[in-house]
Amino acid sequence: MDELKEVMIANDEIRTDEYLINMGPQHPSTHGVLRLLVQLEGEIVHNVQPHIGYIHSGIEKMAESLSYPQLGHLTDRMDYLSAIQNTEAVALCVENALQVEVPERVKYIRTIMAELSRLASHQLWWCVMGMDMGALTTFFYGLRDREDILDIFEETCGARLTLNYNIPGGVMFDIYPNFQRDVKAFIKKFKTKLPEYERLLSGNVIFTERTKGVAYLSKEDAIAWGVTGPTARASGFECDLRKHRPYSAYDKVQFKEILSDVGDTYTRYQVRMAEMWESISIIEQLIDNIPEGDFALKMKGVVKLPEGEFYQRVETARGEFGVFIVSDGKKNPYRVKFRSPGFSNLFAINHIAKGWKIADLVAIMSTFDLVIPDIDR
Amino acid sequence: MKAIYNYIKEILQGIWTLITGMRVTAKYFFTPWKHVTQQYPENRETLKIAERFRGEVIMPHNENNEHKCTGCGICEINCPNGSIEIITKTLVNEEGKKKRAIDQHIYHLGMCTFCNLCIKACPTGAIVMDQTFEHAVWDRTLLTKVLNKPGSKIMEGVKE
Numbered sequence: 001m002d003e004l005k006e007v008m009i010a011n012d013e014i015r016t017d018e019y020l021i022n023m024g025p026q027h028p029s030t031h032g033v034l035r036l037l038v039q040l041e042g043e044i045v046h047n048v049q050p051h052i053g054y055i056h057s058g059i060e061k062m063a064e065s066l067s068y069p070q071l072g073h074l075t076d077r078m079d080y081l082s083a084i085q086n087t088e089a090v091a092l093c094v095e096n097a098l099q100v101e102v103p104e105r106v107k108y109i110r111t112i113m114a115e116l117s118r119l120a121s122h123q124l125w126w127c128v129m130g131m132d133m134g135a136l137t138t139f140f141y142g143l144r145d146r147e148d149i150l151d152i153f154e155e156t157c158g159a160r161l162t163l164n165y166n167i168p169g170g171v172m173f174d175i176y177p178n179f180q181r182d183v184k185a186f187i188k189k190f191k192t193k194l195p196e197y198e199r200l201l202s203g204n205v206i207f208t209e210r211t212k213g214v215a216y217l218s219k220e221d222a223i224a225w226g227v228t229g230p231t232a233r234a235s236g237f238e239c240d241l242r243k244h245r246p247y248s249a250y251d252k253v254q255f256k257e258i259l260s261d262v263g264d265t266y267t268r269y270q271v272r273m274a275e276m277w278e279s280i281s282i283i284e285q286l287i288d289n290i291p292e293g294d295f296a297l298k299m300k301g302v303v304k305l306p307e308g309e310f311y312q313r314v315e316t317a318r319g320e321f322g323v324f325i326v327s328d329g330k331k332n333p334y335r336v337k338f339r340s341p342g343f344s345n346l347f348a349i350n351h352i353a354k355g356w357k358i359a360d361l362v363a364i365m366s367t368f369d370l371v372i373p374d375i376d377r
Numbered sequence: 378m379k380a381i382y383n384y385i386k387e388i389l390q391g392i393w394t395l396i397t398g399m400r401v402t403a404k405y406f407f408t409p410w411k412h413v414t415q416q417y418p419e420n421r422e423t424l425k426i427a428e429r430f431r432g433e434v435i436m437p438h439n440e441n442n443e444h445k446c447t448g449c450g451i452c453e454i455n456c457p458n459g460s461i462e463i464i465t466k467t468l469v470n471e472e473g474k475k476k477r478a479i480d481q482h483i484y485h486l487g488m489c490t491f492c493n494l495c496i497k498a499c500p501t502g503a504i505v506m507d508q509t510f511e512h513a514v515w516d517r518t519l520l521t522k523v524l525n526k527p528g529s530k531i532m533e534g535v536k537e
Contacts, residue, residue, distance in 0.1 A: 070457040073492035137402055151427075157493075158429035158506065164492045172493055173429060200398045205391035301451070301498070 018046055025054050029132045029362045032372025036349075036361075043357045048350045052376050059377045063336040068094050068303045069167055071336070075323075076162040078340060079374035081121040082316035084113045087166040092247055093312035093323045094168035097305045104249075105293040106170045111249040112183070112286050113156070113165060114314075115279040119190070120149040121317035121369075122276050129269065129366040130201050133210060138201055145193050148186045155182070168303060170296025183287055187280055194276060202273065211266040215352045215364045218263060225348035229319025229341050231368055234271040235263035241315040253285045265360070268367035302331050318342055318369055342374035426508040431491040434461075434484050435507040436524040443532040444525055445503035448479035452495035452504060460489040479525055486512060487520035501535050 024035040033054035039047035059074050066074065068090075075086040088110055095102060127142025150160045157165045157173050165172050201207055222232040228239050240257040242250040258274040260267045305327035313322040319341025326335040345368050353361050417424075426432075438444050448465040466480040482504075496504055504524065514520060 066457055069494060070455070070492075073457055073490055073494070154427040154430060156429070158427060158431040159491060162490065162492075164494075167497075172497065176429070196401050200401045203394045204398050205394045208394075 017041075023361070029365060030372070031128065031365075031370055034346075034370065034372050034375070038358065038361065040358060043359075045353045045356055045358055045361055048353050048361065050346050050349060052346075052372075054376065055372060056376045057373070060336050060338060064333060066333075067331050068305065068333070069299075071333070072167055073162070073164040075338070076164055077373060078338065078377045079316060079318060079321070079342065079371050080161050081124060081371055082117060082318065082321070083161065083163045084110075084117040084165055085314050085316040086321060087164060088114060088248070089312050089314040089321050089323045091166040091168050092314065093310050093325055094303065094305065096312060097308070097310040097325065097327065098168075098303070100169065100297060102170055102297060103293040103295075104291045105295060106297075107249040108286055108290045109171055109175055109295065110166060111253075112283055112290075113153075113171075114248070115282045116149050116152065116183070118317045119276055119279050119283075120146050120153075122272050122279075123149075125272060125317075125366075125369045126197060126201070130207075132362050132366040133207055135201060135204070135207070138197075141193075141197070141200070145190060148189065152179070152182050152186065155179070167296070169299040170294070172296075174295040175290070180287055180290070183283065187283060187287075191280065194273075194280075198273065202269070208266065210360070211269060211363055211367075212264065214265045214360050215356050216263050217348065217352050219261065221348070221351060222263070225351060226344035227319070227348050228344065229315070229317070229369075230258070230271045230275055231268055231319065231345055233258055234260050234268040236261035239320065241313060241320060245313070247312075247314060249286060250282075253282050255282050265363050265367050272367075272369075304329060304331050305333070313339070316341060318371065318374065319345060338377060340374045340377060342368075342371050343377075346370060346375055426510070428508075429506070430508045430510070431493055431506045432509040433486055433491075433507050433512065434489065434495065434504050434524065436482060436504050438526055438529055439532065442526055442529045444479075444529055445501045445532055445535045446479045446482055446525060447501060447503070447531060447535060448477055448482075449500065451498050451500060455494045455498040457492060457494065458488055458490060460485045461495060478531060482524040484522045484524050485520065486522060487517055503535075 018039050018041050021038050021040060022035060023038050024030045025033045030036065035051040035054065037049040037051055038045055057077070059078060063071055063074060072087040072090050075090055076083040079086055123142045123146045127139045130138025130142070153163060154160050155176050156179060157163050217227065217231070217235045219236040222235040222237045227235075227237070232239050236259055238244065238257060238259060241247070242255075243257045255278045258271045258278060260271055305325065307327055307329040310325045310327065311322060313320050320339065321341055322339030324337040324339070325333045328334040349364060349368065353364050356364070436444050436446060448463055450463045450465075453461045453463045462483040463479065464481040464483065465477050468476045468478045470476060493506065496506055512520070
């Protein structure tokens with residue numbers, strides 16, 4: 001007994017200290033070059049400090065030496081999974097500044113392409129989410145179905161990821177003759193795949209045990225931290241710009257804003273899954289009604305914006321993307337600021353992950369759907 | 378008693394969800410002929426590349442070694458990152474009139490982001506995108522290309 005007592009006294013004197021580990025910059029579940037300095041006590045996260053800047057590319061500074069049509073191809077490279085929406089924001093901003101109205105056909109094409117891009121992005125998010133939780137099968141299934149969308153992109157504008165499709169005044173290419181047929185075929189096929197996704201991952205007991213009731217984000221905190229997109233909508237924050245500030249052809253379609261007031265990891269997952277159905281519904285409403293007309297306005301060779309400040313925001317797959325252009329009347333912008341959704345979403349991670357296990361941190365990061373060039377721009 | 382019942386029920390439900398997921402993978406496991414991947418290097422002949430695919434910038438020449446480039450330099454201005462360099466020369470025709478013509482249309486493939494702005498801006502349609510995609514070379518200097526062929530000249534009737 002005495003021996004045991006001695007051991008117990010000795011144990012009391014062991015200092016249980018917090019320790020720091022680096023998660024990243026090279027870590028498979030950070031999906032890029034993101035370094036999280038995690039303060040741990042045992043397995044419990046006490047503090048998460050995101051360190052960024054490893055792939056800072058200075059896009060905002062570079063933009064100052066580019067003309068307005070050239071601006072789009074750089075924004076492609078920020079959030080590469082929402083390339084269409086990013087270029088759309090730039091195009092809309094320039095069009096608003098010049099006070100030109102693009103043809104109806106352009107609006108329809110832009111909306112359809114944006115929703116296809118959102119589908120592709122959510123598919124990739126879904127398969128990567130499964131992979132982060134240890135289910136590699138989802139990765140292959142998601143990428144397999146995403147290929148169909150990328151094929152449509154490739155036929156339409158000749159690229160798969162960095163599309164540079166929306167340009168000020170319209171779109172780069174008209175849709176190809178079989179576009180509608182291909183999109184419909186994809187939608188028909190994808191409608192059978194989405195329930196499969198649900199069967200594979202959504203109900204899985206391991207997945208639900210790790211996500212349900214984990215890492216809550218309240219509505220107030222979501223607003224306070226500037227969280228937008230599906231992440232914020234899972235907490236009940238009505239922030240879908242497609243609904244509240246319609247641009248392009250979003251005012252012509254009926255769709256639900258997916259909201260939930262739970263705000264845990266599983267809800268963030270469910271909101272994105274439900275958004276895919278909404279995207280399908282939006283595409284179905286538009287695809288047969290693309291009006292005839294020009295696919296681009298005739299713009300001047302050198303686009304000069306009037307003096308002033310212009311802001312345009314769009315809803316990308318991750319949240320609110322904003323373009324702020326300060327123009328001094330020359331052909332280059334005086335200053336460009338991008339408000340990227342990933343940056344604001346990332347810095348809420350410390351608030352959410354506190355008190356949860358380090359394995360939950362991986363799941364939280366997954367549901368935030370981080371794209372690192374979007375954060376480090 | 379109720380607790381034990383719930384406990385066993387939870388376990389069985391958990392196993393059932395795993396089986397549901399396994400059924401999906403089993404479906405693909407037993408029908409692999411429906412879902413084959415592309416056998417890429419072997420299927421080069423049958424590979425279908427999209428017509429608009431942006432592989433690299435080329436300058437098409439006709440059978441008389443003539444192209445449509447006037448050397449106006451609009452593609453150079455429109456290029457966002459300086460992938461295109463235009464070197465012009467001055468030609469003097471029989472009547473003694475001076476005329477600007479292209480000497481070298483230098484294209485740095487290694488710097489190109491395939492944004493399509495040069496092709497969109499070209500007033501004469503002299504440059505187009507090619508569908509090639511296997512660009513790997515052993516030396517990066519090989520990525521700097523001169524698009525107009527040696528000894529080529531501008532087509533008749535192409536004006537700025």
